[in-house]
Amino acid sequence: MLFLLIACGNKEETTKEDTQVIEVLEDTAEESFCGDGILDTDSEECDDGAENSDEESNACRTDCVLAFCGDGVIDSPSEQCDDGNYWIADGCSDLCVLEVGDFEQEPNNSAEEAEDRGRVTRFSGSLSEYDTDCFLMPFEDNDYASFSIVGETEITEEGEEEICSDWLHLMVYQDRELVDSVYQTDNSCMEATFEEYPSMRFADSAEETVVCIEGMFGTVVDSYEIEYELLADSCSLTDIALTSEEDVDVDGLANNCDMDDDGDGLMDTDDNCPLAPNNGMVYYYPNADGFIEDWLLLGPLDTSGFTTTACLPVPNLTDTSVLSLIPSIGSEEELWDGSSKIWSLYRSGDSRIDFLSPSWFAGQVAPRETFAAIWLYSDTAYDSEILFGPDDGASIWLNGNFVGETSVCQGAVIDKYSYPAPLLEGWNKVVVQVRDGGGG
Numbered sequence: 001m002l003f004l005l006i007a008c009g010n011k012e013e014t015t016k017e018d019t020q021v022i023e024v025l026e027d028t029a030e031e032s033f034c035g036d037g038i039l040d041t042d043s044e045e046c047d048d049g050a051e052n053s054d055e056e057s058n059a060c061r062t063d064c065v066l067a068f069c070g071d072g073v074i075d076s077p078s079e080q081c082d083d084g085n086y087w088i089a090d091g092c093s094d095l096c097v098l099e100v101g102d103f104e105q106e107p108n109n110s111a112e113e114a115e116d117r118g119r120v121t122r123f124s125g126s127l128s129e130y131d132t133d134c135f136l137m138p139f140e141d142n143d144y145a146s147f148s149i150v151g152e153t154e155i156t157e158e159g160e161e162e163i164c165s166d167w168l169h170l171m172v173y174q175d176r177e178l179v180d181s182v183y184q185t186d187n188s189c190m191e192a193t194f195e196e197y198p199s200m201r202f203a204d205s206a207e208e209t210v211v212c213i214e215g216m217f218g219t220v221v222d223s224y225e226i227e228y229e230l231l232a233d234s235c236s237l238t239d240i241a242l243t244s245e246e247d248v249d250v251d252g253l254a255n256n257c258d259m260d261d262d263g264d265g266l267m268d269t270d271d272n273c274p275l276a277p278n279n280g281m282v283y284y285y286p287n288a289d290g291f292i293e294d295w296l297l298l299g300p301l302d303t304s305g306f307t308t309t310a311c312l313p314v315p316n317l318t319d320t321s322v323l324s325l326i327p328s329i330g331s332e333e334e335l336w337d338g339s340s341k342i343w344s345l346y347r348s349g350d351s352r353i354d355f356l357s358p359s360w361f362a363g364q365v366a367p368r369e370t371f372a373a374i375w376l377y378s379d380t381a382y383d384s385e386i387l388f389g390p391d392d393g394a395s396i397w398l399n400g401n402f403v404g405e406t407s408v409c410q411g412a413v414i415d416k417y418s419y420p421a422p423l424l425e426g427w428n429k430v431v432v433q434v435r436d437g438g439g440g
Contacts, residue, residue, distance in 0.1 A: 149226060170190055175207055249262050295373065326429075327429070372433075391434075411440060
């Protein structure tokens with residue numbers, strides 16, 4: 001506010017100079033602010049000063065706006081609830097009215113934060129932009145289930161049809177690794193059923209199964225409804241296509257329901273490798289002539305880039321030291337170059353072990369190497385010998401102990417070399433590394 005002061009003398013004695021004695025003073029009044037208790041209609045809806053509150057019902061908020069639905073405070077009598085958002089299908093509507101039903105609870109945005117809903121089989125939720133909702137499946141051993149999105153029923157020319165207008169993406173995690181992913185491609189409602197998805201059957205209670213749902217490409221979904229059915233005893237299922245992992249021996253019986261999963265003639269309770277056919281036709285003892293015919297092979301290995309003495313096998317070709325190798329059918333072994341190979345079963349059928357006869361060795365040119373391994377069983381401990389005649393060089397280990405080697409470039413000759421090899425009572429691990437430098 002400006003004040004204009006004019007100093008004047010006697011009217012008759014007033015001079016020109018007197019009438020120009022004018023002083024203008026600057027406005028020194030303070031500006032108003034939110035919380036001063038004075039309503040500024042240009043910028044404030046309310047201002048109760050010290051009475052402003054973000055916790056009291058119906059109070060003027062601390063930012064000088066009137067109480068409203070969505071501020072996280074229940075204002076009576078206009079609001080039944082207020083969860084601080086404008087989503088529906090979460091127990092409190094966008095109009096702050098209580099919703100009837102069972103709703104998902106945040107935070108549940110990842111497999112690690114999955115919400116455990118127990119065996120409740122129907123509930124609702126909503127998805128904000130780029131939101132994900134995850135739920136822990138309460139599986140018990142050998143359970144199976146169907147998990148689906150509930151749509152709206154519409155009348156079409158073909159009759160009643162369930163429509164899901166929101167496009168969704170459903171993911172199944174087991175021990176926090178993605179195992180199944182289902183995308184909605186039309187208005188048909190999405191589902192993951194035990195008939196189609198292995199993750200929904202033959203459950204292992206020790207394995208955490210989580211189902212997550214999100215809007216396609218992170219889109220907003222105002223509301224969705226989920227339904228799932230949990231049933232016991234997957235062995236009662238019929239007319240389902242079993243995977244090779246579920247039915248290793250392809251006998252039509254799932255492993256969970258099969259006393260001999262790998263079909264090798266040894267019951268699972270007595271089998272040291274129940275999911276690998278390493279019994280039955282695999283012999284853990286030499287034939288009548290003293291030769292071992294059945295081997296696990298790891299190869300062929302291309303070692304053309306290595307320099308070695310004559311035909312001596314190249315050391316350190318596996319990431320695990322030879323002494324620590326535990327050969328097992330189907331197990332993967334990491335190699336020196338970061339690649340990997342799988343231990344595969346080879347049955348020779350006679351005393352000559354031709355490593356070039358397996359189909360997976362075809363085309364590998366010399367110099368080439370392979371590891372061969374076998375587990376031998378002995379009823380008693382006794383002193384024995386290993387005799388062999390390799391083409392070309394070779395090294396041998398027994399029970400993690402180095403036995404002997406030869407670097408000679410040569411053809412195969414029966415029993416050319418002999419090394420003492422004391423066997424232990426029970427299982428004995430034999431590992432041989434052979435290097436072929438070429439030739440006949």
